[in-house]
Amino acid sequence: MTKHLLLGRTLGFSGHPLTQDWADAVRYDPAGGVLIAAGKITALGDGAALRAAHPDARLVDYGDKLISAGFVDAHMHYPQTGIIASWGKQLIDWLNTYTFPEEARLADPAYAAAIANRTIDLAVAHGTTTLTSFCTIHPASVDAFFTAAAARDMAVVAGKTCMDRNAPDNLRDTAQAAYDDSAALITRWHGTGRATYAITPRFSPTSTPDQLAALGALWAAHPTCLMQTHLSEQLPEIAWVRDLFPQARDYLDTYEAFGLLGARGIYGHAIHLEPREIARLAEVGAAVVHCPTSNSFIGSGLFDLIGLARAGLTIGLATDTGGGSSFSMLRTMAAAYEIGQLRGVALHPAQLMWLATEGSAQALHMSGQIGHLGLGAAADITVLDLASTPAIAQRSARADDIWDALFPTIMMGDDRAVADVWIAGVRQGIA
Structure with a gap:
């Protein structure tokens, strides 16, 4: 069975950032890894540790790109x-x-x-x-x-x-x-x-x-x-x-x-x-x-x-x-942020990403199956380039943390920000 190990910054969720403190609901690793086999996510965590534990996996190193659920x-x-x-x-x-x-x-x-x-x-x-x-x-x-x-x-x-x-x-x-x-x-x-x-x-x-x-x-x-x-x-x-x-x-x-x-x-x-x-x-x-x-x-x-x-x-x-x-769900997240502002609420990037992945999966009664960067979920994965255009790159270069780096892509990103896509563990040839 062929295994793939994706390395990069990983973002997932363990809670509901609209109903609890968003910081308690996120799982972010600046040097993470996602192991996929037979169409599923079979392990995730520290990238170096996963690489050592699975030397037979085919390596895809995304560097500082962000690996998210699709x-x-x-x-x-x-x-x-x-x-x-x-x-x-x-x-x-x-x-x-x-x-x-x-x-x-x-x-x-x-x-x-x-x-x-x-x-x-x-x-x-x-x-x-x-x-x-x-x-x-x-x-x-x-x-x-x-x-x-x-x-x-x-x-x-x-x-x-x-x-x-x-x-x-x-x-x-x-x-x-x-x-x-x-x-x-x-x-x-x-x-x-x-x-x-x-x-x-x-x-x-x-x-x-x-x-x-x-x-x-x-x-x-x-x-x-x-x-x-x-x-x-x-x-x-x-x-x-x-x-x-x-x-x-x-x-x-x-x-x-x-x-x-x-x-x-x-x-x-x-x-x-x-x-x-x-x-x-x-x-x-x-x-x-x-x-x-x-x-x-x-x-x-x-x-x-x-x-x-x-x-x-x-x-x-x-x-x-x-x-x-x-x-674009990136543009959709940006519009959700703008409408939130008109209602007096500034949605956090974590909340927006949750809505576009875990939130929609929950609405479809598919929590844990899709829209989820976690064990046993389908290996439906989107990889984002947080410096996809000159305008975004110059802004993200000034970022103090992952959220400051991600938010310009949410607000200004389009298909150019999508570095790669996997569906059921199969690379879709976006890169």
Whole structure:
């Protein structure tokens, strides 16, 4: 069995830096090592000691580069890759103008496969080793995404997006088709290799009560699946939900009433939450996902990261491509920092890195498996060059500690900062 020993500065976590002192939650070694074999992390610690203990391991010396768990993107839309950074519009207009016409193109399996492979290539180039994606109503779009990920042995989460109203005719299914197509896809993909299926109503405005009930029944029949959707992204959207569901107590209730609230639920955006919604999400152990570049780009609002963390919610971080304006989790961390500043909170680099790795893994119920630089975790690893551009290099050269050296890369870094990527112990050829 071939073993690889990666040497460099290593950064991992042993706690939750949003709910405890960040300094007590980090594991940093300026001369660390990570041993990988059979796709897993089998040892980590002092680099020199590991080198002496494993002389047969193939050595990869990254010098002063930073070895981290790979980034985990907890909410995105791979079908929107081609329309990322489209001008203007808020949510509903943006969907009608850009998203729906592009998603209709994925009825063509060849086009879906091309976009799926392009998305994964772009994500990996930016250091992302797990994607959580909405697909389209077309089952072939789900097959395309899982197939592209399987070719890299990449852990991904995805599902057929279900809509039976308030969408173009060529992007509507029915309650029965949503159930039947999703059930067939679950049988084909859920738990196959590193694939996890997520039952996926786009959001309650595009599903009738009958479809929401059907998907709730499907989730009850397949409780190990995740369930992903959108929640309280924009104020006009919330008003629309109120008109469509006048009997509902709030937006979350439009899911809860149909069996779509649970511990394995993932709710994207969650910006404008009511106190009852916050309490219920915390009570059931559901996850919300912060999508800061998207929230800024589409003008949605300011996510209350610290407030929701203190309320006990599980929180992931995501690009929300293509409403989000970057494939980079570094840029996403920078946007999270900027939104935090607008709310009066300066997030520490340790907290940002945790969100992009351990936090998102927790949201996906994969703690210890992905996004984790620790024993037994998948060897999904991102190596960062903390001097990747002249501007970053001149700033990091003045750093007093690792955090002062890392923060310029978080704020100004892009794919050039990604020196290398490993997925399931296989080097991806980024360097």
